[in-house]
Amino acid sequence: xxxxxxxxxxxxxxxxxxxxxxxxxxxxxxxxxSINPFDEIALEEALRIKEAGKAEEVIVCSIGSxxxxxxxxxxxxxxxxxxxxxxxxxxxxxxxxxRALLKLVEKEDPKIVFLGKQAIDDDCNxxxxxxxxxxxxxxxxxxxxxDLDGEIATVTREVxxxxxxxxxxxxxxxxxxxxxxxxxxxxxxxIMKAKRKPLEEIALAELGVDAGPALETTAFExxxxxxxxxxxxxxxxxxxxxxxxxxx
Amino acid sequence: MHSLDPLDLYxxxxxxxxxxxxxxxxVARFVDQKALPIIAECxxxxxxxxxxxxxxxxxxLLGSSLEGYGCAGLNGxxxxxxxxxxxxxxxxxxxxxxxxxxxxxxxIHAFGSEEQKETWLPKMAAGEVIGCFGLTEPHxxxxxxxMKTHARRDGEDWILNGAKMWxxxxxxxxxxIVWARTEDGIQGFIVETDSRGFEARDIKxxxxxRASVTSxxxxxxxxxxxSNRLPKVKGLKGPLSCLNQARYGITWGPIGAAxxxxxxxxxxxxxxxxxxxxxxxxxxVQLRLADMARRITAAQLISLRLGRLxxxxxxxxxxxxxxxxxxxxxxxDIARECRDLLGGxxxxxxxxxxxxxxxxxxxxxxEGTETIHQxxxxxxxxxxxxx
Numbered sequence: 001x002x003x004x005x006x007x008x009x010x011x012x013x014x015x016x017x018x019x020x021x022x023x024x025x026x027x028x029x030x031x032x033x034s035i036n037p038f039d040e041i042a043l044e045e046a047l048r049i050k051e052a053g054k055a056e057e058v059i060v061c062s063i064g065s066x067x068x069x070x071x072x073x074x075x076x077x078x079x080x081x082x083x084x085x086x087x088x089x090x091x092x093x094x095x096x097x098x099r100a101l102l103k104l105v106e107k108e109d110p111k112i113v114f115l116g117k118q119a120i121d122d123d124c125n126x127x128x129x130x131x132x133x134x135x136x137x138x139x140x141x142x143x144x145x146x147d148l149d150g151e152i153a154t155v156t157r158e159v160x161x162x163x164x165x166x167x168x169x170x171x172x173x174x175x176x177x178x179x180x181x182x183x184x185x186x187x188x189x190x191i192m193k194a195k196r197k198p199l200e201e202i203a204l205a206e207l208g209v210d211a212g213p214a215l216e217t218t219a220f221e222x223x224x225x226x227x228x229x230x231x232x233x234x235x236x237x238x239x240x241x242x243x244x245x246x247x248x
Numbered sequence: 249m250h251s252l253d254p255l256d257l258y259x260x261x262x263x264x265x266x267x268x269x270x271x272x273x274x275v276a277r278f279v280d281q282k283a284l285p286i287i288a289e290c291x292x293x294x295x296x297x298x299x300x301x302x303x304x305x306x307x308x309l310l311g312s313s314l315e316g317y318g319c320a321g322l323n324g325x326x327x328x329x330x331x332x333x334x335x336x337x338x339x340x341x342x343x344x345x346x347x348x349x350x351x352x353x354x355x356i357h358a359f360g361s362e363e364q365k366e367t368w369l370p371k372m373a374a375g376e377v378i379g380c381f382g383l384t385e386p387h388x389x390x391x392x393x394x395m396k397t398h399a400r401r402d403g404e405d406w407i408l409n410g411a412k413m414w415x416x417x418x419x420x421x422x423x424x425i426v427w428a429r430t431e432d433g434i435q436g437f438i439v440e441t442d443s444r445g446f447e448a449r450d451i452k453x454x455x456x457x458r459a460s461v462t463s464x465x466x467x468x469x470x471x472x473x474x475s476n477r478l479p480k481v482k483g484l485k486g487p488l489s490c491l492n493q494a495r496y497g498i499t500w501g502p503i504g505a506a507x508x509x510x511x512x513x514x515x516x517x518x519x520x521x522x523x524x525x526x527x528x529x530x531x532x533v534q535l536r537l538a539d540m541a542r543r544i545t546a547a548q549l550i551s552l553r554l555g556r557l558x559x560x561x562x563x564x565x566x567x568x569x570x571x572x573x574x575x576x577x578x579x580x581d582i583a584r585e586c587r588d589l590l591g592g593x594x595x596x597x598x599x600x601x602x603x604x605x606x607x608x609x610x611x612x613x614x615e616g617t618e619t620i621h622q623x624x625x626x627x628x629x630x631x632x633x634x635x
Contacts, residue, residue, distance in 0.1 A: 018251065020250075027251070030251075069266075073270065074270055077270055185303070185307055186273075186274040187307055187308045188312055188320045188326075189308045191271055191274065192320060192321065
């Protein structure tokens with residue numbers, strides 16, 4: 001069984017995101033980039049499934065510019081067997097990403113496509129669901145626990161009311177939530193070994209997918225600065241203020 | 249104009265290969281997640297976090313630049329980056345890895361017999377055997393040619409007598425690489441610490457490197473088999489070549505310590521309001537911060553260049569001396585400045601500068617004092633040995 005893990009290159013979660021001065025987007029020049037943390041959790045889970053003897057191969061893939069290969073190499077160093085890079089310099093929105101992933105699914109025939117529930121840059125939370133629809137296979141999103149038994153995956157999901165457990169027939173799309181696992185540290189010898197693992201480049205156009213954005217972003221701006229607080233003299237003044245604002 | 253990374257003003261990260269960058273990120277993550285949450289407490293309690301040894305070994309940090317025997321075979325720049333990230337956590341962590349890798353595994357790898365390599369290196373890479381390095385003696389460290397510890401032949405064995413001082417990992421270690429005078433000049437021995445007549449005692453009441461074990465070693469007629477003598481080196485060049493490896497790593501380490509101090513101080517001075525404006529809005533503060541960034545940048549460039557020279561097989565010991573002198577002095581000065589800028593907060597372990605400041609007092613002393621390194625550079629310039 002193969003598991004396909006799509007990963008996205010995003011601004012590292014520790015970086016304080018800044019809007020470019022011309023408002024055309026978010027600053028990425030000289031900014032640390034990483035694998036989207038939810039995707040890293042998905043990859044960790046795929047690797048654990050393989051290590052438990054329930055999968056033969058874990059393939060990482062990414063869609064984007066040449067720079068994505070840094071994150072693919074990190075995925076290979078974590079333990080993925082090989083990498084696919086869908087090369088494009090255009091912006092790729094969730095629907096285009098799902099269409100491109102569908103082409104990779106048709107090429108590789110995986111039993112599981114394991115994604116992060118969302119990317120921390122645009123927070124769309126759409127690609128996995130769209131892929132399942134296009135592929136016409138079941139989906140189990142926001143997984144906090146995954147058990148595999150033959151052709152069935154039992155997936156625990158964190159929902160507002162508590163924990164929900166789904167059984168889905170494979171092949172299926174799974175997406176990871178934060179508490180699914182804690183990704184491993186990349187071991188230094190494995191970083192050296194990752195250099196020798198195969199990384200295949202495919203142009204997005206070769207897949208017959210048009211990246212043409214469905215949505216156009218017209219402007220970026222940072223959130224407004226918080227207005228400073230004000231010290232009040234007494235409890236009575238506080239109560240009055242709250243009443244004035246209609247909060248009491 | 250995009251803004252710059254305050255801790256990497258010259259985008260030196262761009263000069264790294266993908267592998268070097270990944271190595272740095274992996275060690276950085278380990279330090280952030282595993283070391284930083286506990287290290288101030290370890291420093292306070294005066295204990296080395298032995299619980300981290302299995303993970304340090306599992307990451308591949310022990311003997312990482314050696315080839316074979318379960319080691320990763322990384323280049324010099326990668327080893328430097330490991331030291332930088334570890335010391336961003338604490339000099340004690342970096343010291344542990346420096347000693348195990350450069351001072352213990354390196355001489356076995358470079359000067360040991362095949363049997364010694366196979367016996368010790370895989371277990372040392374796995375963190376199952378910890379080593380310590382005995383060169384410095386109680387009467388002084390800067391003059392190893394006059395060491396008093398000696399070994400004499402007795403049949404098939406050697407009998408070792410003497411004492412060593414300021415030995416990192418001494419009471420943690422299963423083996424000690426001990427340098428001793430013999431009739432044939434200075435030689436290195438692998439001394440198993442459970443040998444009769446071997447004793448290690450911790451040095452107490454240290455105000456520096458508190459999250460690290462520092463010991464004294466005593467040898468009272470310790471019998472060492474000939475098979476434990478390092479066969480491929482005689483003379484001071486043995487221990488000095490080990491120190492050259494370790495000192496190279498030490499040029500990188502303090503960059504991490506200085507970055508940690510500057511990073512925290514930038515945040516503190518931005519958030520702290522005094523006279524109705526952030527501390528960072530004062531010229532007096534900005535001049536000091538700017539000077540720190542200048543000195544960190546210079547140190548980064550020196551170490552990266554030194555690493556590239558090392559990887560090309562062209563690193564000269566004098567270059568290591570200048571880098572160790574410059575970079576440790578840089579970090580010590582920055583840690584003291586940051587301690588001061590943090591005001592009262594600066595004296596607590598809740599903030600990093602005082603811990604780094606205290607640690608760096610050791611780093612500027614060990615592996616060649618600042619003065620000795622200055623004199624090495626002086627000798628290079630003049631051709632005259634002044635020490």
